[in-house]
């Protein structure tokens with residue numbers, strides 16, 4: 249680049265190169281945003297659409313999160329609903345059992361402070377905020393066990409807050425639900 | 436022409452003392468949670484330490500750097516003494532006293548809430564009061580920067596505001612408005628509960644307010660670094676700044692789009708609907724723009740410097756750069772870390788990919804690489820560059836400076852690459868220790884040990900940095916001359932009003948924040964049943 253030979257020409261060249269780069273940058277950003285939008289709409293992997301609430305003060309007394317209603321249950325349409333709560337410093341149920349290759353509706357909330365929940369080896373990851381219900385459509389493609397730690401600091405026992413998920417064969421799962429409406433690993 | 440040298444030096448020294456102390460805590464944390472640690476400490480100490488380390492590194496250290504550097508820029512670029520000297524000292528003391536007020540309850544274990552202090556967990560009120568004092572102290576700086584620019588403009592009606600000052604004022608506006616989110620949360624939600632006037636709090640609303648601050652604060656941390664790229668590097672290596680206008684556009688873009696994107700921190704949260712998450716995700720894409728523009732301008736400016744020194748060839752010019760110059764070295768290492776970190780950032784910004792790394796160790800690895808790495812290494816460069824002008828003594832340990840910078844870079848890579856990796860494996864963040872005997876966790880053990888080794892390298896580099904500065908204070912006196920910023924290759928004869936003032940951009944900044952945050956906040960404010968009981972930490976009430 250001729251730095252000072254011809255100031256006017258140099259300036260015009262500099263401005264042109266710069267404009268090209270700016271355009272390219274805008275295109276890069278546009279493509280990235282477009283890709284995320286397309287994948288989001290196309291594969292329906294958008295976040296929870298609606299805000300739902302649950303009062304942590306009365307969770308254990310009434311509503312969908314009473315203790316006898318926690319765990320995995322088969323719905324009329326063949327899908328499965330899992331309900332869970334997090335509290336300092338455990339999950340209820342502490343071990344969740346789910347069937348393979350089945351659409352699962354995961355519903356969870358917190359009974360006290362902010363917790364989180366992620367299932368290692370999957371993309372399942374959500375916050376549990378007291379007062380609100382986290383809703384997550386999930387599906388497991390392989391048998392096995394996963395650890396399910398709390399991923400947000402929730403107090404001095406946070407490091408001990410690890411749950412588990414067991415993915416079992418669908419028929420085995422259905423056989424077990426015949427005996428009991430709400431399943432956890434211990435049933 | 437720096438007149439208030441003591442003021443500026445006080446900011447830098449306090450910043451680096453805080454930094455050094457927090458660095459020790461960081462290295463200890465890394466060791467404590469690794470398999471190298473055979474004894475288990477009381478886990479509560481870990482959370483105390485992370486609260487102290489995070490608050491010091493996130494709130495106190497970068498704020499003092501931005502303030503001190505801001506005062507230096509004001510005097511050096513406007514070539515006149517700072518207006519409001521007394522106020523500036525008052526701001527400094529507020530920050531200093533606030534930091535102490537916040538750290539006392541933290542060190543006593545009465546406020547182990549981490550630097551994000553998510554309610555309904557509520558700690559000792561003095562922690563929050565201390566944080567507010569730090570912010571209010573910095574708001575004095577926020578007010579002084581535009582005032583100084585306005586005074587200068589009145590005296591120099593036909594001249595464009597120097598780029599360094601323009602960017603500095605952009606940073607001050609950005610911080611002023613960024614801090615409002617957390618300030619609203621602390622003052623209206625948390626403090627009434629911490630003081631016992633109320634016992635319930637909306638945890639979801641608090642997270643929304645905090646996200647307003649949490650994202651844009653990173654640009655506040657970043658701005659001194661970008662100012663150094665644009666206005667220090669080209670001069671330090673004997674070159675020119677490629678483009679003055681593009682630099683202004685980059686800083687303006689930060690001011691406008693930094694705030695209305697914070698909800699990307701809430702992608703996995705239940706209290707914000709999909710629509711606003713999507714909006715914020717789109718805007719998040721836009722903040723990549725100023726960085727792409729900056730990288731181009733900086734590389735082009737370096738090329739100019741090299742060609743002026745006789746560098747030739749399409750890539751051969753890179754070799755002709757003055758690599759023994761610490762400012763160049765720091766910038767190059769910073770850009771490499773920014774590149775890696777930026778690639779990681781693109782992953783975080785997409786809702787779908789974020790789900791696999793949200794709140795894992797990937798996130799802590801990511802922000803240490805960008806903030807601790809790319810940003811902080813330029814804070815070192817700023818100090819090295821300014822020191823002789825502040826102390827009136829030469830800094831001559833160039834070899835030591837280069838060693839320090841390389842060690843920081845290497846340490847950052849060794850610390851953060853394995854840190855990212857265990858995050859991909861799903862390791863959750865912010866835990867005092869892990870059961871490495873568990874077969875589900877044992878594959879992560881080696882990587883965490885690596886990070887701990889990197890932590891020691893960083894600590895060593897931090898010590899070297901302080902040694903260089905202390906040596907500088909003791910060197911024989913020598914006149915450093917006037918402090919100058921880079922000159923653009925083509926100085927525009929006239930600058931459009933839009934690139935020389937902030938009215939329009941501030942209106943956009945506030946307007947976009949209101950559009951993107953107004954509805955989610957209003958919706959949660961009318962939802963009364965989501966106020967939940969506070970959970971007090973560290974106190975037996």
Ligand code: HEM
Pocket residue numbers: 458461462463464465485488489490492493549550551799803806807808811850864865866886887889890891893894
């Ligand atoms: C300038 C350098 C550094 C900066 C700016 C910095 C900043 C931060 C911040 C803001 C946090 C709070 C994170 C949170 O609560 O989620 C944090 C946490 C942490 N930092 Fe640093 N840090 C730095 C250096 C270090 C060093 C050298 C180490 C040691 C290797 C380190 C290790 C840690 C650890 C282990 C945590 C806790 C992460 C967690 O448990 O989630 N930091 N750091």
Ligand SMILES: [Cu+2]
Pocket residue numbers: 363364398399400401402403406407409
């Ligand atoms: Cu937890």
Ligand SMILES: [Cu+2]
Pocket residue numbers: 649650651697699700
């Ligand atoms: Cu962010």
